[in-house]
Amino acid sequence: MPTLDISNFNIVVSVLGGWISLFGLVSYLLKENFYLSEALISLLAGIAFGPRALNWIRPLEYAGSVKNLDDVTLFFTRLVLGVQLVLAGIQLPSRYLRKEWKPLALLLGPVMVFMWLSTGLLVWALVPHLPFLHALAIGACVTPTDPVLSNVIVKGKFADHNVPKALQKIIIAESGANDGLGYPFLFLALYLIKYIGDGGASEPGGSGLAIGLWFGETWGYTIILSTIYGAVVGWLAKQLLHYLTISLPVSSLGMFLRGMIGFA
Numbered sequence: 001m002p003t004l005d006i007s008n009f010n011i012v013v014s015v016l017g018g019w020i021s022l023f024g025l026v027s028y029l030l031k032e033n034f035y036l037s038e039a040l041i042s043l044l045a046g047i048a049f050g051p052r053a054l055n056w057i058r059p060l061e062y063a064g065s066v067k068n069l070d071d072v073t074l075f076f077t078r079l080v081l082g083v084q085l086v087l088a089g090i091q092l093p094s095r096y097l098r099k100e101w102k103p104l105a106l107l108l109g110p111v112m113v114f115m116w117l118s119t120g121l122l123v124w125a126l127v128p129h130l131p132f133l134h135a136l137a138i139g140a141c142v143t144p145t146d147p148v149l150s151n152v153i154v155k156g157k158f159a160d161h162n163v164p165k166a167l168q169k170i171i172i173a174e175s176g177a178n179d180g181l182g183y184p185f186l187f188l189a190l191y192l193i194k195y196i197g198d199g200g201a202s203e204p205g206g207s208g209l210a211i212g213l214w215f216g217e218t219w220g221y222t223i224i225l226s227t228i229y230g231a232v233v234g235w236l237a238k239q240l241l242h243y244l245t246i247s248l249p250v251s252s253l254g255m256f257l258r259g260m261i262g263f264a
Contacts, residue, residue: 008062015049015056037152081179088176089234092169100170107174108181116143116185133193140185145175180223187218 023041030036049057063069097104120139124132153159154168163171191210 137189144182150175
């Protein structure tokens with residue numbers, strides 16, 4: 001007698017396919033009339049379909065363990081962020097960074113430092129018994145403007161009517177650049193926690209080693225080399241597009257960059 005194959009694969013494919021189709025039909029209404037972002041709507045849908053509600057999507061059952069689930073979540077998050085950063089760069093006009101380097105330098109320099117310190121102080125004041133260095137690490141995580149969420153105010157009817165074009169472009173550029181520049185704030189706090197936290201009991205070396213690693217690994221290896229690599233690959237992709245008769249999906253370039261940088 002025929003039976004239904006209610007497997008995890010069929011459930012996931014059905015739920016995701018149905019949700020994407022349904023969201024595609026009503027997304028314009030929700031975004032343009034209610035000013036709701038895709039990220040917020042998808043988050044609410046994920047909660048509704050997840051183990052805490054309908055239990056149609058059971059990630060822990062697929063992953064097998066909490067560690068595997070955390071790894072998969074991290075990898076997909078990095079993938080989405082990498083693709084979105086490439087999209088942010090594509091949306092900007094040619095030579096935009098060269099023309100608007102002064103306001104960008106102001107936003108990515110003094111303004112980010114102020115945001116980091118003020119957020120860290122706020123967390124330190126609100127959370128009892130939290131060490132100040134830990135508060136700075138938390139503040140560094142929320143200082144960069146998210147390029148996915150920033151799309152809410154730079155795209156759509158609301159942006160066209162209320163946000164000047166120049167402001168839209170500077171928000172896109174700043175949200176794309178400050179993710180990488182959030183690294184120094186985060187790793188400065190982490191290195192100091194590791195080498196001088198609890199009086200340096202966790203790791204020997206002191207503040208000198210912490211600052212040395214911060215300059216060498218965070219600035220030199222992670223940020224500067226990644227910037228050079230991204231610039232070279234972006235330039236090569238630009239030159240390649242001149243000789244192609246078909247359009248190159250931006251998402252594929254973002255996935256390639258994310259994967260290659262991940263090898264480092």
